[in-house]
Amino acid sequence: MNSSNSLRKESDRHKSKSSLISILSRPEIGPIGVMILLFGMLGYFSIPASETTWNPFAGEGFNALGIRNNLRVISQLGIIALGAGLLIIAGEFDLSIGSMIGFAGACMAMILRWGFSIIIPYVYFDDGAHIEFYTLLHISDVSPILAIFITLCFTLTFGWIQGFIIVRSGLPSFIVTLGGLFFLRGLTEVSLRSFNHRPDQAKGATTVTEIPDIKNIINLPGYGEMEREAAKYLPDGDLLSIVKNLPSDVIYKITERLEYTFQRVAEAKTNLLIAKGVKPLEKALENAVASDNEYMIKTIQEKIENFKIDPVIPKSVTEIDIARAYIDSIGTSRPIADFFGGNILEPIFDWLYFPIDWNVNNFGNQFAPGLYSCVMIWVILSLVCYIVLSKTQVGNWIYSTGGNLSAAQANGVPTNKVKISLFIFSAFCATLFATCQVFEVNTSDAAKGNLKELEAIAAAVIGGIVMTGGFGTVLGIIVGAFIFGLAKEAFFYIPGVDGSFYRVFLGFVIIASALLNENIRKRIMGNI
Amino acid sequence: MVTNLIPLIETQDIVKKFGSFIALNGVSLKVYPGEVHALLGDNGAGKSTLIKALSGVHQPTSGKIIVEGKETKFNSPRDASEVGIGTVYQDLALNSLTSVTRNFFLGRELKFGKGPFGILKMNKMHGIAIEEMAKIGIKIEDPEQPVGTMSGGQRQTLAIARAIYFGAKVLILDEPTSALGQKQQMEVLKTIKKVQQLGNIAIILITHNEIHARLIADRYTFISLGEVIGSGTSKDLAGDDIRRLMAGGAEVGDLAKELA
Ligand SMILES: Nc1ncnc2c1ncn2[C@@H]1O[C@H](COP(=O)(O)OP(=O)(O)O)[C@@H](O)[C@H]1O
Ligand SMILES: [Mg+2]
Numbered sequence: 001m002n003s004s005n006s007l008r009k010e011s012d013r014h015k016s017k018s019s020l021i022s023i024l025s026r027p028e029i030g031p032i033g034v035m036i037l038l039f040g041m042l043g044y045f046s047i048p049a050s051e052t053t054w055n056p057f058a059g060e061g062f063n064a065l066g067i068r069n070n071l072r073v074i075s076q077l078g079i080i081a082l083g084a085g086l087l088i089i090a091g092e093f094d095l096s097i098g099s100m101i102g103f104a105g106a107c108m109a110m111i112l113r114w115g116f117s118i119i120i121p122y123v124y125f126d127d128g129a130h131i132e133f134y135t136l137l138h139i140s141d142v143s144p145i146l147a148i149f150i151t152l153c154f155t156l157t158f159g160w161i162q163g164f165i166i167v168r169s170g171l172p173s174f175i176v177t178l179g180g181l182f183f184l185r186g187l188t189e190v191s192l193r194s195f196n197h198r199p200d201q202a203k204g205a206t207t208v209t210e211i212p213d214i215k216n217i218i219n220l221p222g223y224g225e226m227e228r229e230a231a232k233y234l235p236d237g238d239l240l241s242i243v244k245n246l247p248s249d250v251i252y253k254i255t256e257r258l259e260y261t262f263q264r265v266a267e268a269k270t271n272l273l274i275a276k277g278v279k280p281l282e283k284a285l286e287n288a289v290a291s292d293n294e295y296m297i298k299t300i301q302e303k304i305e306n307f308k309i310d311p312v313i314p315k316s317v318t319e320i321d322i323a324r325a326y327i328d329s330i331g332t333s334r335p336i337a338d339f340f341g342g343n344i345l346e347p348i349f350d351w352l353y354f355p356i357d358w359n360v361n362n363f364g365n366q367f368a369p370g371l372y373s374c375v376m377i378w379v380i381l382s383l384v385c386y387i388v389l390s391k392t393q394v395g396n397w398i399y400s401t402g403g404n405l406s407a408a409q410a411n412g413v414p415t416n417k418v419k420i421s422l423f424i425f426s427a428f429c430a431t432l433f434a435t436c437q438v439f440e441v442n443t444s445d446a447a448k449g450n451l452k453e454l455e456a457i458a459a460a461v462i463g464g465i466v467m468t469g470g471f472g473t474v475l476g477i478i479v480g481a482f483i484f485g486l487a488k489e490a491f492f493y494i495p496g497v498d499g500s501f502y503r504v505f506l507g508f509v510i511i512a513s514a515l516l517n518e519n520i521r522k523r524i525m526g527n528i
Numbered sequence: 529m530v531t532n533l534i535p536l537i538e539t540q541d542i543v544k545k546f547g548s549f550i551a552l553n554g555v556s557l558k559v560y561p562g563e564v565h566a567l568l569g570d571n572g573a574g575k576s577t578l579i580k581a582l583s584g585v586h587q588p589t590s591g592k593i594i595v596e597g598k599e600t601k602f603n604s605p606r607d608a609s610e611v612g613i614g615t616v617y618q619d620l621a622l623n624s625l626t627s628v629t630r631n632f633f634l635g636r637e638l639k640f641g642k643g644p645f646g647i648l649k650m651n652k653m654h655g656i657a658i659e660e661m662a663k664i665g666i667k668i669e670d671p672e673q674p675v676g677t678m679s680g681g682q683r684q685t686l687a688i689a690r691a692i693y694f695g696a697k698v699l700i701l702d703e704p705t706s707a708l709g710q711k712q713q714m715e716v717l718k719t720i721k722k723v724q725q726l727g728n729i730a731i732i733l734i735t736h737n738e739i740h741a742r743l744i745a746d747r748y749t750f751i752s753l754g755e756v757i758g759s760g761t762s763k764d765l766a767g768d769d770i771r772r773l774m775a776g777g778a779e780v781g782d783l784a785k786e787l788a
Pocket of ligand 2: 575576
């Protein structure tokens, strides 16, 4: 026998991996590959057909408005995918997310529209037994923060009830939350119909409309609080007096920016007119080429080259314009509503328009005002989830609750509390989704959130979450949401392809990801 | 070994009934620090029931459990682990999908700040996990390695090291070698030997394997049909005795005749 230190040990069988290999064997690497592929598709297929550029980022899919809209879809899905994903890691499911979105949105919208009351029904015996109502409390003008808080009381309680039933009864979460799915959707429709049974609403509608645009309520000096649009259409005299009171450097800045905008609008108009005038000539040129009439070709070409049009003269900036631009620039006086339903990164998008000259639409105006707030909410929530899942004690509890329930219990992990908390968290994410939506569009509809629970689960699976629990990362869930959202857009931009193909593609990706995840899980469990 | 010490844990006349079924009928045994006490007996003899009584899973119908000279009652596994009884069950209570360190500290994570949202002291925990496992003979290269990728012997070591680190004075091992291959069985026996050499820990080892018992046990108790049918130190017992007692008292010689 050799000397003992040359003996092979068990640990020698684990090859030490180079850093590149260990990056490549991370569970998120597959999904990240798919995401890059979709980015490429989205960019490449959205390049206008006539252009021969090879830069995939030059296309329509990457204009400012495209980015704004795509990121909204992605981040809304991302918010609920975090709730769904963490719950799946702990070994449970929530099918009630979509209905919870509808319920939370309706609840919040109704409170904002009609106020909040606590009403106690009781039986009254004079002239025959009948039911009377005693109004214990009525708040007619509910602030956004209170509306959100009251809604959370309902939704989080419902999440707690679902979790409690599941851990106490041992029933599969599939069936309990399926019950929740029907229950909440029905409850939402019933309550919307009964509240809408009023003179001011179409009878029986399952929507809430005419909520004021709360995020755009501003405090106009000298006039108090009012909606921004109303302020912009005050009588001219009022607008002029507002400008009178502005400091000159503010007026200068606004004027500079307005002059730029009017200049760009005039240029865009000129270009449109030229295009309009040249188009018939180009048609004629085509015909001429087809009929091989060299003389005609030459004359038409000359005409096109010499085609001139008087450039449109930019509008001059009036004091009324300045007043309206100033009103646009006033910050909200309802920061909570703006936090959920407003825009973010507005200064950057302004800068991209002037002076950068990128964020411009076909008419010369600024294209996108900023990103939707839900993007920020998603980023914050993702960060919190990342820290909790991978850096805290709770994170270890979540993994072990889903990975090996009896082992977790034997080591003193409060697995029931972990599960119930995650059902509550899932309801919280659905409520965040609804809050962003309600404050953004100022309406609500009982059908909101339909099928979102399945999209959230799909995003989680695509991002490498194993359905049997115990395995997955927040980065994966983020990437999963990106893939889901991008797939929709990428297929939409492929010319001549039915946009619904994105579902075919996603179906394929979901199954492929699930197979890949299962393979990774088995490898770690030592079964391969 | 030092037998003049008081036993770390002692049972006196433990009776455990499941309805009308008498699983244990008055079992007494003494386990000393620094000793491996082998608990031997046929399937269904009551070994697991006995250790479940010792680790607080079952409450005995009658009889006493005495820990370091004091009579003690366990209402839950937590009570037992608080007085220093660490049980390593066959399934080891490990989560294969997470890392060595996360398993080592599962449920008892070191963290900055109070409350379950405290940030984990990952580096410190890595260091302790590596060190504690090295103490009983297994060198782990990568504390982030998922437990599922470890060998069965390494997993046993992890579970044992964890129990000791969190204050086990009595280590109960329920058939730790039964699911392992030859080489890994030896690894586990070496680990147990290392724990024995620490000197202050009493080990109760349940096994079916006579050879394993002979390799490391200092003292034996044989159980059959819920009763102790023999006990003694390794010096007192000859190989034939052990074999006969393990089979529940039947003569192996008789068996040889029957098979002939
Ligand atoms: N919870 C229980 N309820 C009823 N009978 C049990 C229970 N646990 C064990 N037994 C019975 O007690 C006897 C001893 O079992 P056990 O202690 O597991 O044996 P061993 O570990 O020695 O193989 C067996 O006959 C078993 O069926
Ligand atoms: Mg047993």
